[in-house]
Structure formats: structure tokens, C-alpha cells
Amino acid sequence: xxxxxxxxxxxxEEADGVGDEWESIDVSDTEADRIARKRDREFSEFRxxxxxxxxxxxxxxVFDDATYGALYKLVQDGYIDAFGGPISxxxxxxxxxxxxxxxxxxxxxxxxxxxxFRDMRGYLDGDPRFEGIGSDKKKVVTAWVRKEFANLKRAKxxxxxxxxxxxxxxxxxxxxYIATDDGRAKRLNEVHIENPDTAFEVVREYMRRLYDAGLVxxxxxxxxIVFDEGQxxxxxxxxxxxxxxxxxxxxxxxxxxxxxxxxSRQGVDVTSDDLLAFVQxxxxxxxx
Numbered sequence: 641x642x643x644x645x646x647x648x649x650x651x652x653e654e655a656d657g658v659g660d661e662w663e664s665i666d667v668s669d670t671e672a673d674r675i676a677r678k679r680d681r682e683f684s685e686f687r688x689x690x691x692x693x694x695x696x697x698x699x700x701x702v703f704d705d706a707t708y709g710a711l712y713k714l715v716q717d718g719y720i721d722a723f724g725g726p727i728s729x730x731x732x733x734x735x736x737x738x739x740x741x742x743x744x745x746x747x748x749x750x751x752x753x754x755x756x757f758r759d760m761r762g763y764l765d766g767d768p769r770f771e772g773i774g775s776d777k778k779k780v781v782t783a784w785v786r787k788e789f790a791n792l793k794r795a796k797x798x799x800x801x802x803x804x805x806x807x808x809x810x811x812x813x814x815x816x817y818i819a820t821d822d823g824r825a826k827r828l829n830e831v832h833i834e835n836p837d838t839a840f841e842v843v844r845e846y847m848r849r850l851y852d853a854g855l856v857x858x859x860x861x862x863x864x865i866v867f868d869e870g871q872x873x874x875x876x877x878x879x880x881x882x883x884x885x886x887x888x889x890x891x892x893x894x895x896x897x898x899x900x901x902x903x904s905r906q907g908v909d910v911t912s913d914d915l916l917a918f919v920q921x922x923x924x925x926x927x928x
Contacts, residue, residue: 648870649842652799652849670782672709672810679705686712693723704752706778710810711749719807719814720747727817727824732760737817745806746817748788752781760784763858763879766886781811788878789813791855795880798853800846801873818868818875825873828862828902836906842872843899847919851892855880858891861898892919 675683687708690696696703714720724737724744733750760780764770770787773779785808792805792815804816818825833839843865850857857864858879866873881888893916900912 649845650799650801650871652797670706670710670810671713672812673706675709675712676705683709683712686715690723696723703749707749707752707811710812711747713809714747714807714812714814717807720745723747738814740806740814744817744819746803746815748785748813748815750781750785750811750813752778752811760879762887763787763881763885767881768884769882778811784878785811785813787880791877791880794853794855795850795874795877798849798855800849800853801868801871802877803873803875818866818873820868825866825868828865828867828872831867833906836903836908839872840899840903840906840908840910843903844915844918846872846874847895847899847915848921850874850880851883851919854883856883856885856888856892857895860895862902892916 687705690708690711691703711720719740720738721741722739724739727735727737727746729735733748736747736749738745738747761775764773764780764783764787767787769790770783773783789805789808792802795802796804803818806814806816808814820826828839847857847860855877857874857877858881859876860874864874864876866875881891885891893912896915896919897912900910900915903910
């Protein structure tokens with residue numbers, strides 16, 4: 641990172657409270673499921689073409705027909721025009737590049753058959769937006785993807801620099817691709833930070849904005865913050881919970897400890913307790 645990096649904050653949008661905690665998320669059958677059941681000629685040709693492409697060959701065996709239905713629907717709706725190569729392969733999801741017009745986007749595909757939804761349940765149970773989804777694996781993963789989409793929308797509205805959410809269909813999420821000319825953007829643990837104090841001030845402000853918007857990231861560390869053209873970007877909000885979640889405070893304390901420990905190693909004078917107090921401060925305490 642250059643010496644003159646300022647890590648500028650983005651401006652929040654018009655706020656209207658902490659959001660939609662009590663608005664349940666629909667995890668019933670999607671258009672992708674209906675497309676997969678119908679299996680008309682155009683969908684069958686699309687499915688065959690995608691399965692035979694090099695970037696999908698490795699994981700084709702764990703994609704069910706409705707996943708191809710989701711990709712098909714996103715193409716039909718104009719959110720994807722052409723698929724690119726893989727960005728990352730994880731335990732629960734693969735991320736690919738794609739073109740949307742002239743814009744390069746990221747397509748995150750959660751593998752329903754391969755996902756360890758028991759880990760997901762810890763973040764979904766207790767979140768009032770996702771009550772009553774049961775233990776059906778498809779519903780759990782569908783809820784998780786919609787949760788990530790909703791969290792990204794809320795974070796962006798709160799003025800937190802995150803990948804812009806574009807579309808969601810069943811177990812597939814389309815969002816802004818945060819990248820450089822050399823590929824994906826570098827995580828904080830992968831770069832030399834010239835201005836650690838300024839970087840820390842931005843991260844703690846984003847944590848406070850998330851909290852004010854009713855969200856706790858739940859897995860925040862130097863591995864989930866990337867650097868993009870003078871800005872720090874918070875990524876991986878799939879597990880973020882509302883402040884009403886039973887484990888929200890525990891997750892927030894863990895986030896503060898991770899962030900404080902990282903920036904302490906960069907020479908910043910901070911403790912996890914100080915960071916927690918800043919994130920949870922009210923307007924009254926901030927003015928003191």
C-alpha cells in the first residue's frame with residue numbers, strides 16, 4: 641500500500657433504523673427449482689453446456705439440477721452474460737467470475753449437497769429473520785444465501801464498503817467483484833500496511849456502522865477485509881447476525897479481539913475492550 645493511502649470512508653445512504661429483523665425470509669421453492677423440474681429443451685442445453693465448461697467440471701458432480709436452474713434464471717434475467725474462471729474454492733461455496741455486460745462480477749455458488757449446514761445453523765438459529773426454516777438442507781442453504789444478500793444490502797446502506805449485492809437466486813449470489821489488474825483484491829494479511837492507524841480507524845468505524853445498522857459481522861479479521869483502490873472493503877457477510885441474536889455479543893467480542901490483535905501487531909495502540917466500547921458507543925457517549 642502506498643504512503644499516501646487515506647483509506648477514505650464511503651458515505652452512508654439514508655438510514656431508516658436497524659432494518660428488517662422481523663421480516664421473515666422466504667425459503668420456499670424458487671424459480672430455479674421450478675425450472676429444474678420442468679427441464680425444457682433450452683434449460684437442458686444450458687445445463688449440458690455449463691457442465692462441460694472447464695471451470696465447472698471439478699464441481700459439476702455436487703451441483704444439483706436446481707443449481708443449474710438458478711444459473712439459467714440469472715442468465716435469462718440479464719444478471720450474467722458469460723462465465724469466467726474460478727476465483728476461489730471453499731468448503732461450502734465456490735466463487736467464479738462472470739460478465740454482466742462489460743462489468744466483471746463475482747458469482748458465489750453454495751454447494752447444497754456438500755455444505756456443512758450444521759455450522760450455518762449456529763448463525764441462523766436465533767436470527768429472527770430466519771425462524772422456522774427447520775433442518776431441511778436446501779432451505780438452510782437457501783436461507784444462508786438470502787441472509788448474505790440481505791446483510792450486504794444493509795451494510796452498504798449503512799455506509800460500510802462491501803461488495804455490492806446484485807442478485808440472488810436459490811443457492812447462487814451475484815455481487816460486485818473486488819479485483820485488481822492482477823486478480824482478486826489482497827486481504828489485509830497479504831499486504832504491507834503503510835498507515836495502520838488510519839486503516840484501523842476506518843475498520844473500527846465500519847464495525848460501529850454495522851452495529852448501528854443492527855448487524856454484527858461474526859467472523860471479522862484481517863482475512864475478511866481487502867484493499868481496493870484506496871478503500872478497505874469488508875467481505876464475507878454470510879454469517880453476520882442481527883444484534884437480537886442470542887450470540888451477537890459473543891460474536892462482537894470475538895470480532896473486536898481479532899481486529900485489535902491484528903492492528904496491535906501493526907503497532908496501533910488498541911485493546912479489544914477499547915474497540916468494543918467504541919463500536920457500542922451511543923450518540924450520547926460519543927459526544928462526551
